[in-house]
Amino acid sequence: MARKTIEERLAQLEAQKKALQARLTKQERAADTRRKVLLGAFILDRLTNDGHEEFSRRLADCLRRELPPFLTRDADKALFADILQPSCAAVNNASNRNGAP
Template sequence: MGTREKIIVARKTIGERLAQLEAQRKTLQLRLGKQERAIDTRRKVLIGALVLHRLEHDRDVQFAGGIAEWLRRELPKFLTRDGDKQLFIDLLATQPPGGFIVHHEVDRGSGLVSSKAP
């Protein structure tokens, strides 16, 4: 086989090159989607961390109480799965004066979350 024949065999058709580029595009789109979901999840976690931090440490009782009241009113409408509701049992319960329940324990067998005062 001569040099000219090797070049012809190695060259891809336009259709093959387009198919390869389409596969690369799909791979990059999947990677971009994964990256965007990770950013979205991180934003949600940070917002949640801020809200919980304000509930637990804010000296402005009126502000923290307002957040807690809003959560008790809105969370039951938002949470649909029993497991999710269990995660927020401490926020959904009526709070004792002067504090919020923040200690959670997970039963490894059932996966249920229980909360109690620290």
């Protein structure tokens, strides 16, 4: 069996490094996606959970204010239409606080 030259060994090590780097990048992307899914699930749970009314109201207000400029595609905006439009209850509560009948 012939011994590999230094250049061949370096090329082999470089290929291994690239493969490991690709695997690391894939793991990082998967972790990032998982974090986003869990955070989204948490937010949606808090928006619909009756046990956290004040937090839910403040969160919904924040999302209505901050999310529209973040969403650039119409399809993305459509996904959040139910969150971005004030609910009837929120409109009624706001008008009641302002003294409207």
